[in-house]
Amino acid sequence: MASKRPVAKARLRNSLVGLGFAAPFIVGFAVFIAYPLVASVGYSFTDFNLFQTPTNIGLANYQAMLHDDRLITSIKNTLLFAGVGVPLNIGIALVGAHLLNLPVRGQPLYRAMAYLPTIVPVVVGAYLWRWLLNPQYGFVDHLLRMAHLPDPNWLLEPGWARAAVIILSVWTVGGTMIVYLAGLREVPKDLYEAASLDGAGIIGKFRHITWPSLTPITLFQSIVLTIAYLQLFAQPYLLAQSRLNESTAGPGDSMLSYSMYLFQSAFVNLKMGYASAMAWVLFLFTMLLTFALLGSARKWVHYVNG
Amino acid sequence: MxxxxxxxxxxxxxxxxxxxxxxxxxxxxxxxxxxxxxxxxxxxxxxxxxxxxxxxxxxxxxxxxxxxxxxxxxxxxAASDSLPIGRYLLNTCLVTGLSVLGTLISCPLVAYSLSKVHWPGQKPLLLIVLATMMLPPQVTMIPVYIMWSRLGATNSYWPLVVPAFLGTPYLIFMIRQFMMGIPDELLEAARVDGASQFRIYRSVMLPLCRPALVTAGVFQLVWTWSDFLGPLLYLNDPKKYTLSVGLYAFFSEHDVAWGPLMSACVIFTLPALGIFLLGQRFFMNQMTAGALK
Known part of the structure; x- marks a missing residue:
């Protein structure tokens, strides 16, 4: 009985110490996450240009979204970027991880080379690819001409401009590839031996051993990549950036991503309320897609420990 | 294949x-x-x-x-004649240096609370940290901008630097995972000797966490160094530009100064690349360890 009070006291002290250590994050969360989240819901129901006081307009921003042609273009583009980009990234990362796992001299060097583009600042990457894709002096069209393939005016033609956005994103696939490589090395070797004894071929081993072992990584990477593609901003913005007009987005708005349009709505057109509504729609859609991917996991993801 | x-x-x-x-x-x-x-x-x-x-x-x-x-x-x-490249470089170093400092002060503190101080708020707070990692920055971007603008702090480095001093969720989580691997007994010994929690944190925990701290520092460094959206949003005085937003000056109405631009790109890339190569072997393992589990 006598020891009860000191225990309670110790618990209280622990709580205070815990709070104290966590204080920076608690303050940061309150100021930079919780308050803005609430405020952003509020702004989404207003007409607000940053300088005047916000006026309440109810659901008008959300209704306006249904009739905004540029918004619809941006949604189409973003879905295209994600729809092509995510599977392409996963596929290349998977194949690339196998290539990096080849028993050849210089493996660590090759790994670093694959990771290199992810270290290059996105601004540098984008400007560099603008140079590489230059129809006259760039190397990409030069190589295509040498191979007798079509040599497009990349950033001047809508379809090719979208392709350029995806190429730039795929250039930084190294991070995903390294994760797959690590996963590949965790696959128990005796599984392959057992499969060999059973007479399994290369394809059989991939289908029945490698792929199932990698499905948890694939799930995680699909979610991360999907979120990243839905938020794609810097790559299309920098590829389309032109001094003439701050709100350009490539020929026929071909590179206008959802986040780019959100940025333009807020900071070029100063429609803070409308942009806040856009942000919430993006957030809800991202959550929906994430839960859908997580929900699909039962059907195709194999966990070793049940 | x-x-x-x-x-x-x-x-x-x-x-x-x-x-x-x-x-x-x-x-x-x-x-x-x-x-x-x-x-x-x-x-x-x-x-x-x-x-x-x-x-x-x-x-x-x-x-x-x-x-x-x-x-x-x-x-x-030509790059350093036509643009204040040195100044942009210095600005970028300033913002990056302060952000790394902020992360190294704040993240291990929070991580310690989430791993080694046993208190009732630990679990809920960990969930909040994880949820925050998933939140699209677009949702908070506008109110945060409005807040800074009301404080008269747009066109300054405050909005770019202050958040790091309040902890980066991803890095908090990474350091927390590392701290979880350190046995409680090591800390108990110090506690028996009568050391305060903060003493234990400073003189036992932090030295043991050096690998995780270096990794976190390098990550923050590479992120802030390359950050584009932050400077784009907040800096409008060319004197305050970082390299990310400054390089656009090489583009003019009708053509691009490709030679000087590419040389400036090299200058921009080398520091981040150098740090990356120094730490490559070391944090490659850390990174994949987090992603696999």
Whole structure:
């Protein structure tokens, strides 16, 4: 009985110490996450240009979204970027991880080379690819001409401009590839031996051993990549950036991503309320897609420990 | 792809000195795509470096030639003449340095609370940290901007630097995972000696966490160094520009100063790349460990 009070006291002290250590994050969360989240819901129901006081307009921003042609273009583009980009990234990362796992001299060097583009600042990457894709002096069209393939005016033609956005994103696939490589090395070797004894071929081993072992990584990477593609901003913005007009987005708005349009709505057109509504729609859609991917996991993801 | 077979081969041959001749072809089949892939990753980078040393005659030559007929430093001179590259570099260093400092002060503190102080708020707070990692920055971007603008702090470094001092969720989580691996007994010993929690944190925990702290510092450094959206949103005085937003000055209405731009790109890339190469081996493991579990 006598020891009860000191225990309670110790618990209280622990709580205070815990709070104290966590204080920076608690303050940061309150100021930079919780308050803005609430405020952003509020702004989404207003007409607000940053300088005047916000006026309440109810659901008008959300209704306006249904009739905004540029918004619809941006949604189409973003879905295209994600729809092509995510599977392409996963596929290349998977194949690339196998290539990096080849028993050849210089493996660590090759790994670093694959990771290199992810270290290059996105601004540098984008400007560099603008140079590489230059129809006259760039190397990409030069190589295509040498191979007798079509040599497009990349950033001047809508379809090719979208392709350029995806190429730039795929250039930084190294991070995903390294994760797959690590996963590949965790696959128990005796599984392959057992499969060999059973007479399994290369394809059989991939289908029945490698792929199932990698499905948890694939799930995680699909979610991360999907979120990243839905938020794609810097790559299309920098590829389309032109001094003439701050709100350009490539020929026929071909590179206008959802986040780019959100940025333009807020900071070029100063429609803070409308942009806040856009942000919430993006957030809800991202959550929906994430839960859908997580929900699909039962059907195709194999966990070793049940 | 000869994937499974390749894995099989890795085990079969000891450190790739001599392997049975009949097995060579299938590895060789994989080497060609490997080289093509590496070319895709590295070749653009090489073009950037080489273009930075080319004369205009070589840069604007159709068809393009990889190797310059004449090496020159004139682009580097032109880049620093036409733009205050040194100033942008200094600004970028300032913002990056402060952010790294902020992260190294705040993240381990929070991580310690989430791993080694046993208090009732631990679990809920950990969930909040994880949820925050998933939140799209677009949702908070506008109210945060409005907040800074009301404080009169737009066009300053405050909005770029202050958040780091309040903890970066991803890095908090990474350091927390590392701290979880450190046995409580090590801390108990100090507690028995009568040391306060903060003493234990400072003199026992922090030294043990050095690998995680270096990794977190490098991550924050590379992120802030390359950050584009932050400076784009908050900096409008060219004197305050970081390299991310400053480089656009090489674009004019009708053409682009490709030579100087590429040399400036090299200057922009090298510091981050240098840090990355120094720490490469070391944090490659940390990173994948987090992603796999």
């Amino acid at each position: 000869s994937t499974a077979e390749v894995v099989d081969r890795r085990r079969a041959d000891a450190p790739q000195v001599s392997r049975p001749p009949r097995r060579i072809p299938s590895t060789f089949v994989g080497v060609v795509p490997l080289l093509v892939m590496l070319a895709f990753f590295v070749f653009p980078f090489l073009i950037m470096v080489v273009t930075g040393f080319k004369t205009p005659a070589d840069i604007f030559h159709a068809p393009p030639k990889f190797w310059p007929t004449q090496w020159t430093l004139q682009n580097y001179a």
